[in-house]
Amino acid sequence: MSVDTLELEQDVTTSVPGDIRCEDLVRIFSGQGVEVQALQGLTLRVDAGELVAVVGASGSGKSTLLTILSGLDTPSAGSARVAGVDLLSMTAKQRVQYQRHTVGFVWQQTSRNLVPYLTAVENVALPMVLARTPDRERRATDLLKLLDVAHCADRTPSRMSGGEQQRVAVAVAVANSPRVLLADEPTGELDEASSVEVLEAMRGVNAELGVTTLIVTHDPTVSDHVRRTVQIRDGRTSTEVLRRTELDEAGAERHVAEEFAVIDRVGRLQLPSDYVQSLELRDRVRLALEADHVEVYRDASRDGHAVPEAEPEEGSR
Numbered sequence: 001m002s003v004d005t006l007e008l009e010q011d012v013t014t015s016v017p018g019d020i021r022c023e024d025l026v027r028i029f030s031g032q033g034v035e036v037q038a039l040q041g042l043t044l045r046v047d048a049g050e051l052v053a054v055v056g057a058s059g060s061g062k063s064t065l066l067t068i069l070s071g072l073d074t075p076s077a078g079s080a081r082v083a084g085v086d087l088l089s090m091t092a093k094q095r096v097q098y099q100r101h102t103v104g105f106v107w108q109q110t111s112r113n114l115v116p117y118l119t120a121v122e123n124v125a126l127p128m129v130l131a132r133t134p135d136r137e138r139r140a141t142d143l144l145k146l147l148d149v150a151h152c153a154d155r156t157p158s159r160m161s162g163g164e165q166q167r168v169a170v171a172v173a174v175a176n177s178p179r180v181l182l183a184d185e186p187t188g189e190l191d192e193a194s195s196v197e198v199l200e201a202m203r204g205v206n207a208e209l210g211v212t213t214l215i216v217t218h219d220p221t222v223s224d225h226v227r228r229t230v231q232i233r234d235g236r237t238s239t240e241v242l243r244r245t246e247l248d249e250a251g252a253e254r255h256v257a258e259e260f261a262v263i264d265r266v267g268r269l270q271l272p273s274d275y276v277q278s279l280e281l282r283d284r285v286r287l288a289l290e291a292d293h294v295e296v297y298r299d300a301s302r303d304g305h306a307v308p309e310a311e312p313e314e315g316s317r
């Protein structure tokens with residue numbers, strides 16, 4: 001389905017760069033004398049209209065980040081802004097507005113996304129009833145078509161597959177034209193084929209509606225469906241994989257994926273653990289600044305070798 005058949009209320013022209021901006025985000029959970037630092041200075045920027053996946057091992061802080069971005073939890077320190085809204089200083093009333101209009105969510109549990117006794121079209125129309133959006137049924141029908149689940153319009157969730165339920169859930173999440181769509185493990189309960197359908201449907205919604213989309217998952221295959229994948233490790237963004245398509249000499253398309261380390265505002269970066277392990281780096285490393293790159297060396301003094309002298313800086317005595 002093309003965009004012109006779906007009336008868009010999304011005004012992407014008013015979007016400013018950096019629809020999601022988290023800086024030095026910290027979330028500490030404390031209880032029974034134990035403190036857990038779920039987020040340890042996380043920095044993340046997602047521009048308007050981008051589709052980004054956040055991946056990471058269990059316990060790395062993905063859900064904590066998403067719960068904060070959805071306005072259900074507040075960070076202990078740092079800053080978090082979504083579509084210009086400061087999540088640390090929202091009033092209760094602003095929070096309701098934020099959750100109703102600025103962000104849409106898709107949760108892992110299909111049962112959490114849909115009302116079981118309503119049909120698909122009624123589920124999609126429901127958030128629009130609360131927002132008093134006109135022409136609800138037509139928009140709901142158009143969204144179901146966009147998500148390729150028009151055939152489910154009159155079915156209740158129990159008569160749909162898991163993948164169909166999640167695609168209807170995406171339609172519900174974007175019903176009120178949010179600026180940002182957040183999804184927490186949207187394919188967590190699905191088989192591989194259904195997961196691909198849901199991820200492709202989310203990609204379609206991102207492309208057609210221009211809604212900034214963040215998918216949080218532990219499924220590394222999500223990288224095949226998005227152009228940017230951010231890896232969280234120990235409550236911090238560590239690396240990013242950017243994918244692009246280029247033409248080779250014969251004019252054939254090929255997909256290229258490049259991995260980058262994330263560097264924060266003050267210059268901190270985390271080396272990939274396989275680099276650290278393969279060179280047995282620990283405690284400290286020696287850095288050398290070259291014309292267009294930085295070199296990282298194992299601390300030779302630990303190995304009992306003489307430490308090579310650093311080159312004197314030009315102009316120094």
Ligand SMILES: Nc1ncnc2c1ncn2[C@@H]1O[C@H](COP(=O)(O)OP(=O)(O)OP(=O)(O)O)[C@@H](O)[C@H]1O
Binds near residue numbers: 029030037060
């Ligand atoms: N309410 C809470 N109270 C105490 N600790 C918590 C709470 N929520 C999360 N944590 C801890 O914070 C850390 C990060 O948890 P989080 O759920 O964000 O990770 P995750 O990457 O989403 O993991 P998973 O993929 O298993 O869902 C974990 O060590 C977790 O045990």
